[in-house]
Amino acid sequence: MAGALVGGALLSGFINVVFDRFITTDAVNLILGKKLGPELVERLKISLLAAEALVGDAEFKQLDNPSVREWLNSLRDAVYVADDLLDAVLTKAATRKEVRSFWPISFLDRDRKIVDKMEGVVRRIEFLVKQKDLLGLEKSSYRDFLSWRIPSTSLVEGNILGREKDQQEIIKILNDNREHQLSVIPIVGIGGVGKTTLAQWLYNNEKLMEGFQVKKWVCVSEDFNVIQVTKNIIGQTAGNTEDFNSLQLELKEKLFEKKFFIVLDDVWSDDGDVWKKFRTPFQYGIKGSTILVTTRVKEVASVVQTCPPYILSELSEDCCWSVFANNVCFPESNGHPKLEEIGRKIVKKCKGLPLAAETLGSLLRTKHDVKEWEAVLHCSLLETSMVDLKSLVMQ
The missing domain is CATH 1.20.930 (Transcription Elongation Factor S-II; Chain A)
Known part of the structure; x- marks a missing residue:
């Protein structure tokens, strides 16, 4: 099963x-x-x-x-x-x-x-x-x-295991750009490495978000529809208009002389012309205004960035094990030595991807039979699905 x-x-x-x-x-x-x-x-x-x-x-x-x-x-x-x-x-x-x-x-x-x-x-x-x-x-x-x-929301649960250093680095980047009129900070990494989770943590950190008068989280995904994304940032006041110029004027009014923090999650498009037109209203905010972009495509970062992108690497095997153990409730409910041995072998196949470790840990949380854990370990798709994505998307 x-x-x-x-x-x-x-x-x-x-x-x-x-x-x-x-x-x-x-x-x-x-x-x-x-x-x-x-x-x-x-x-x-x-x-x-x-x-x-x-x-x-x-x-x-x-x-x-x-x-x-x-x-x-x-x-x-x-x-x-x-x-x-x-x-x-x-x-x-x-x-x-x-x-x-x-x-x-x-x-x-x-x-x-x-x-x-x-x-x-x-x-x-x-x-x-x-x-x-x-x-x-x-x-x-x-x-x-x-x-x-x-598609993700801006919500995140609890702490981010294994990302303490990354959290501090992102805070430093944010602080170093407080005097800039507009900062566009890309977080770049392969799928499942935790880009969105890190952005969620920052977005929901009340202390770090002090002073931002406008906050908005938008999941962009493959299709960078500038009209829809602009509507999402504006909110309900955008109505049903499809006129991009009118929407940009409304967005300009919303951001005018305000400090804002906008997250554009999972951006794929590296069309420089589209980005140039889209970002025009954001020039009217005040110092410290920030757009945080998460993407797995490094070309996107080169198009949108105003400062060097933050490259999010895979977790160490020990940190990946912590994520897996936390989700599988080890050793509270799954403390059998044989299960730990199998679990650590499963974690090796996660290739440092926290989403994979979290997923498989949750899957096995209610499984206490060694055979069930071994079935997951030896599943042929497990080996194939955890290939080194870095060689595919980050070359």
Whole structure:
């Protein structure tokens, strides 16, 4: 049972890992577009996102429905093949040093085979997505345990284990920029490393937030819709207008001669022109006004920053164990020596990602059987889903 549960949860995370390959660098997008064709790459993106949205619901329904379990297995196999093919494309590009050059118009036979295989994979994933009505699958509003795209709020619970130094560094950056008219501070790190949690801690620190007259938390995600983001900052007074100029004027009035602290969480767009237009009203605040941006894409930081970005690294293994132990209630309810031995092996596979340690700790909190813990440890998806994301999104 534990293996089935974690399998479904981590499949969502692995799909996100594969999808993240598309937002690495412009060079990678150039390679994939020229190698596989832009239309095929876009279809793969869309089909992956559509499938990932169904995994949460399928995870629960598979326990009583063999057809859903088979659907999950088929999806897992298709995503594995897609990942292998992407690896093949990028490896060949690195070998031929074609990252900095254009691909030949005609493909070699082996290149055509990769394209044909990817076409088959995309069709397979598209077919599986179309089976959702037949199987009664719905988009999950809950988003799976390890979904690194879950929209966040400004709320955070308790202390942040293992992040004491990072907290002090962020405080220093904030204090060092108090005399600046507007500071844009990016926190950059891979998915699941704790960027949002650190931003939440700062946002809810009453002592540090003293003097800020306007505070707002906005989850941006993949689509940086400047009209919607501006509306969210303004609040209910924005009404239903879609006129960007009117919204900017209203935002200017809201921020005029006030000290503000705005968090833009999970920003992906590195479009400099869009950012330049968006930030215009923020110039009318007073000294010490701050925009805090969390992002996993370093190009975003280079576009928005007014000071060097803060790079948030993975936790040490000891700190990662503390996060896991805290969530699994160790040793209060799970103090068996054998469980600790297995738990520490599980933590090694978390690769320093606190979200992974927290997720798996919560999953195992009510499990006291050694076999259940071993099922999680030996789950093939656990090994694959905790790959080194840094090599995918931070290169």
